[in-house]
Amino acid sequence: MNPKCPACGAGSWKVGFSRGGRRVYKCKSCGKKFNERAGTPFHHLKTLEKDVLTATLMYVKYPLSTYQVADLLELFGVKVSASSVG
Numbered sequence: 001m002n003p004k005c006p007a008c009g010a011g012s013w014k015v016g017f018s019r020g021g022r023r024v025y026k027c028k029s030c031g032k033k034f035n036e037r038a039g040t041p042f043h044h045l046k047t048l049e050k051d052v053l054t055a056t057l058m059y060v061k062y063p064l065s066t067y068q069v070a071d072l073l074e075l076f077g078v079k080v081s082a083s084s085v086g
């Protein structure tokens, strides 16, 4: 399956390799680099948004209050305010 540029949606790109040996694509249209995972639902999320997502999933999955979830995540070094969970 050919990936599409997550920035502009173009389907033409050059293939290269990152320093870690991973395959990366460079969009011919806008020049942005992306990897095979581009286009998966969470790829575009910033770290903070991922943290909030994690918090929200924990909140939904376990019988915890938003404050407990925020507390738990803080143990892992993630700062999420309770108000962004619920």
Ligand SMILES: [Zn+2]
Residues within 6 Å of the ligand: 005, 006, 007, 008, 009, 010, 027, 028, 029, 030, 031, 032
């Ligand atoms: Zn592009």
